[in-house]
Amino acid sequence: MRTYLPILLLLGACAPTAQLTLSPSGDWLSRAAPLTSVPDEYRQWWDSLGVACKCEAKTPFESIAFYRVPGAYFHFPTRRELSRAIYLEGPDIVIADHWLLDRRVVEHELLHARLHSEQHSPLFRQLGLLSY
Numbered sequence: 030m031r032t033y034l035p036i037l038l039l040l041g042a043c044a045p046t047a048q049l050t051l052s053p054s055g056d057w058l059s060r061a062a063p064l065t066s067v068p069d070e071y072r073q074w075w076d077s078l079g080v081a082c083k084c085e086a087k088t089p090f091e092s093i094a095f096y097r098v099p100g101a102y103f104h105f106p107t108r109r110e111l112s113r114a115i116y117l118e119g120p121d122i123v124i125a126d127h128w129l130l131d132r133r134v135v136e137h138e139l140l141h142a143r144l145h146s147e148q149h150s151p152l153f154r155q156l157g158l159l160s161y
């Protein structure tokens with residue numbers, strides 16, 4: 030689903046506003062931008078997460094496209110609640126600026142990427158990454 034986010038970004042730029050008025054920050058798609066410099070911590074957290082979960086990465090770290098959204102939360106169109114970050118099976122990870130260096134938030138999304146799944150397997154709870 031590598032093309033999913035760019036398509037959403039495109040839709041976000043020209044979609045009917047009714048689709049994007051679900052929250053005050055519903056226009057996040059048009060404000061999302063590629064993370065031009067991936068923090069070194071992400072790679073370290075990716076590696077330590079691999080040790081902790083004993084799970085083989087189904088996605089290479091280098092294949093993940095990171096995006097940032099201004100602010101602390103954004104509304105993803107298919108979710109009812111506001112999001113700090115989201116994983117899409119691109120693999121794409123979108124993170125609100127406020128949480129860019131929050132280890133638990135980023136590790137949660139990295140675990141999605143390792144498992145190449147948007148689902149929450151029991152591993153999330155075992156690693157303390159389900160509720161933060």
Ligand SMILES: [Zn+2]
Pocket residue numbers: 137141147148149
């Ligand atoms: Zn999740």
